[in-house]
Amino acid sequence: MARAVSTNRKITVTVIAWSIGFLIFFPxxxxxxxxxxxxxxxxxxxxxxxxxxxxxxxxxxxMERSNYFLHFMNSVVIxxxxxxxxxxxAVPAAWSMAFVPGKNTKNVLMWMLSTKMLPPVGVxxxxxxxxxxxxxxxxxxxxxxxxxxxxxxxxxWMLYTYFKEIPVDILEAARMDGANLRNEIIYILTPMxxxxxxxxxxxxxxxxxxxAFWTLNLTAANAAPLTAFIASxxxxxxxxxxxxxxxxxxxxxxxxxxxxxxxxxxxxxxTFGAVK
Amino acid sequence: MGRITLDKVAKRFGExxxxxxxxxxIEDGEFVVFVGxxxxxxxxxxxxxxxxxxxxxxxxxxxxxxxTEMPPAKRGLAMVFxxxxxxxxxTVRKNIAFPLKMxxxxxxxxxxxxxxAAKILNLTDYIDRRPGQLSGGQRQRVAIGRAIVREPAAFLxxxxxxxxxxxxxxxxxxxxxxxxxxxxTTMIYVTxxxxxxxxxADKIVVLRAGHIxxxxxxxxxxxxxxxxxxxxxxxxxxxxxxxxGEAGKHGxxxxxxxxxxxxxxxxxxxxxxxxxxxxxxxxxxFFYVHETGLREDMTVRVSGEVEMKSGxxxxxxxxxxxLHRFDDAGLRLS
Numbered sequence: 241m242a243r244a245v246s247t248n249r250k251i252t253v254t255v256i257a258w259s260i261g262f263l264i265f266f267p268x269x270x271x272x273x274x275x276x277x278x279x280x281x282x283x284x285x286x287x288x289x290x291x292x293x294x295x296x297x298x299x300x301x302x303m304e305r306s307n308y309f310l311h312f313m314n315s316v317v318i319x320x321x322x323x324x325x326x327x328x329x330a331v332p333a334a335w336s337m338a339f340v341p342g343k344n345t346k347n348v349l350m351w352m353l354s355t356k357m358l359p360p361v362g363v364x365x366x367x368x369x370x371x372x373x374x375x376x377x378x379x380x381x382x383x384x385x386x387x388x389x390x391x392x393x394x395x396x397w398m399l400y401t402y403f404k405e406i407p408v409d410i411l412e413a414a415r416m417d418g419a420n421l422r423n424e425i426i427y428i429l430t431p432m433x434x435x436x437x438x439x440x441x442x443x444x445x446x447x448x449x450x451x452a453f454w455t456l457n458l459t460a461a462n463a464a465p466l467t468a469f470i471a472s473x474x475x476x477x478x479x480x481x482x483x484x485x486x487x488x489x490x491x492x493x494x495x496x497x498x499x500x501x502x503x504x505x506x507x508x509x510x511t512f513g514a515v516k
Numbered sequence: 517m518g519r520i521t522l523d524k525v526a527k528r529f530g531e532x533x534x535x536x537x538x539x540x541x542i543e544d545g546e547f548v549v550f551v552g553x554x555x556x557x558x559x560x561x562x563x564x565x566x567x568x569x570x571x572x573x574x575x576x577x578x579x580x581x582x583x584t585e586m587p588p589a590k591r592g593l594a595m596v597f598x599x600x601x602x603x604x605x606x607t608v609r610k611n612i613a614f615p616l617k618m619x620x621x622x623x624x625x626x627x628x629x630x631x632x633a634a635k636i637l638n639l640t641d642y643i644d645r646r647p648g649q650l651s652g653g654q655r656q657r658v659a660i661g662r663a664i665v666r667e668p669a670a671f672l673x674x675x676x677x678x679x680x681x682x683x684x685x686x687x688x689x690x691x692x693x694x695x696x697x698x699x700x701t702t703m704i705y706v707t708x709x710x711x712x713x714x715x716x717a718d719k720i721v722v723l724r725a726g727h728i729x730x731x732x733x734x735x736x737x738x739x740x741x742x743x744x745x746x747x748x749x750x751x752x753x754x755x756x757x758x759x760x761g762e763a764g765k766h767g768x769x770x771x772x773x774x775x776x777x778x779x780x781x782x783x784x785x786x787x788x789x790x791x792x793x794x795x796x797x798x799x800x801x802f803f804y805v806h807e808t809g810l811r812e813d814m815t816v817r818v819s820g821e822v823e824m825k826s827g828x829x830x831x832x833x834x835x836x837x838x839l840h841r842f843d844d845a846g847l848r849l850s
Contacts, residue, residue, distance in 0.1 A: 407599065407601065409597050409599045409601035410601045410602075410603060410604075412568050412588075412595075412597070412601065413595065413597060413601035413602075413603075413662075414603075414614070415567075415568065415587070415588045415589055416566060416568070416588050416589070416593065416594060416595040416672075417589075417594075417614050417615035417618055417662065417666075418589040418615050418618035418619055418666075419589060419614075419618050420587075420589060423618060427614070427617075428603060431605045432603075432604065432605055
């Protein structure tokens, strides 16, 4: 039986929810607002909230000073590329672990997860040197490789959980119905796994888009994605808040828009396993 | 055609022998029911025949052809699962079409067969719905539809009715039996419900711990159970099995008498007892009789409505022609 909820309670809960939502959204809102202020206004105390002279000069300066589209394209290539390659490796891996588990499947999964427990900076120097020696520093290829490897454990874990939810009976039914392994994957497994694969993909694009440690440390000018583009506006002296905010806004806008349009898939991705 | 021969088929999971080597022949067109308590290996045996499990020894032949190493897809068998196992992302039509599509059948022939199956199973009204929008009974019909369109050598049913409610189960039981008499295709049906076994089967295979206890027609099993286990398992309510002195009088370890083969009298009879619980079904009345002087309480089935209160004294007389006698090893004495 559904619990009866009084109007007062509804109002309270709504207000609290909106407040929390606003609190979480506030830094982004503040960044966007700051990007439309002058540098002087950006550091004014007390800060002005909405009543200031709106200006777009920061965007002009940022566009002039750096090649936004180069960074944007780098971000797209790196995040989409690493996610697709990651999926290519992870789908068969997760499939075999979910449907043909061996004695050590659980251990392998734990081992993969454990690699995420290592602080990335711990392996920065060896990876940097390897990249330098093989000429992958400041290349898109290099970043795609690193981000694929960094996010692979998460991709495999997510897919594994999705595949586990597919009843074995259905795959056996397909086998009885005359499907060979190839047809089983094409007609049964993939369509049933598509929602899971899609949300994994979206989540990983976002993770890779926002990844800053490796992208900052392994790039200079050529392959630098939007994270490096933002970082280039932070400087130890001078007034830079407004320009930094403009750069940030430009960097997060694409992913924010993508996230907005794929909310439904994302929510499923973030709560996977929780509800059948 | 669908003649299936199991020749010393065995199955081990690691160290555990689930099915010791076993021989069985299922004739073309037969309706065979594997029945037994939970964990007796009946589902495993079906899965071995289906090819969903690999045998650990022995040979499976389908129409004389060695199918032991064949993948399930090549065996020409269709299976109906307890969970229905429908493809949730496909409509009913596509679900039924799937095996035909896999067989590479031309579209028109597919359509003809699907329409035919839909008509037989009353699926026409919801042919374009997805499984999620159907009730349990409808889903089970779709699963059966998917099995029949292929015109397989044999149907395998793995407890197909256990997820349905009682009324629907009786209806579907009848439908499957009718389907069998219409198609005349071999059917192998696994159940733990001996009523399903008795009502549907041409031949019942009673299994216990992977062993075949007896193979025979329902009435053979009812009339001449080979041992105490089969005697107790087949028949509802269960046969009364009596050990001790009373059995000794008949020169055996155990005697068995079915509840329906005992006559009840308020005045005279062989065993005197006191009525405990009585169950009134309308068509029949079951009495549970205590203090009979025998070691066991007795169950008695009387046709029609008989008024008798708890605590009443009754006299029970078994029909001597219908008495079963079993030796020390539990085997039937003729």
